[in-house]
Amino acid sequence: MEVQNYKNHVRYYIPHHFIFYPVVFFLIGLCIYFSTKYEDQQAIWIVISIVLFLIAWLSYMLRQHYALMNQDRIVRLELRFRYYLLTKKRLELIEPRLSLNQLLALRFASDEELPELVEEAADINLSPKEIKKSIKNWTPDYMRV
Numbered sequence: 001m002e003v004q005n006y007k008n009h010v011r012y013y014i015p016h017h018f019i020f021y022p023v024v025f026f027l028i029g030l031c032i033y034f035s036t037k038y039e040d041q042q043a044i045w046i047v048i049s050i051v052l053f054l055i056a057w058l059s060y061m062l063r064q065h066y067a068l069m070n071q072d073r074i075v076r077l078e079l080r081f082r083y084y085l086l087t088k089k090r091l092e093l094i095e096p097r098l099s100l101n102q103l104l105a106l107r108f109a110s111d112e113e114l115p116e117l118v119e120e121a122a123d124i125n126l127s128p129k130e131i132k133k134s135i136k137n138w139t140p141d142y143m144r145v
Helices: 014-037 039-087 100-106 114-124 128-134
Strands: none
Touching: 014 039, 039 100, 039 114, 100 114, 100 128, 114 128
16 A cells, blocks of 8 residues: 555545446536527426536535535544543543634644644644644555545
8 A cells, every 4th residue: 555645645535436426517507508409398407517516516515524524423432532641641632722624624633743743733723734734754644535
């Protein structure tokens, strides 16, 4: 497996991102084209376009929403555990000063960098992008949805 870092940490689900969505958006485009070409059937093509758009939107929302909510909770618990093992302090005391996106970015920090980076992120409010860019020893997360 390729070494994970800031430049390649985003994951795509091939059937969803590169097959389902292109097909759905192609069909929506086709429906819009047919609605202009066959004006006597315009209403039905517009309705089909709207239905296809809603299917695409719902599939994205449902697929991402439930999986990411669960993973966000797991990442938060993992960070609390790692931080406690490394510092013998509870992350929950600092956590209110960190956003969820900052915590998600901190998961990539190595054990050596994590305590210092948590403090820095909380003290000067580093953005998730800044947190990721400041990580020197990247800990990969190959299981993220």
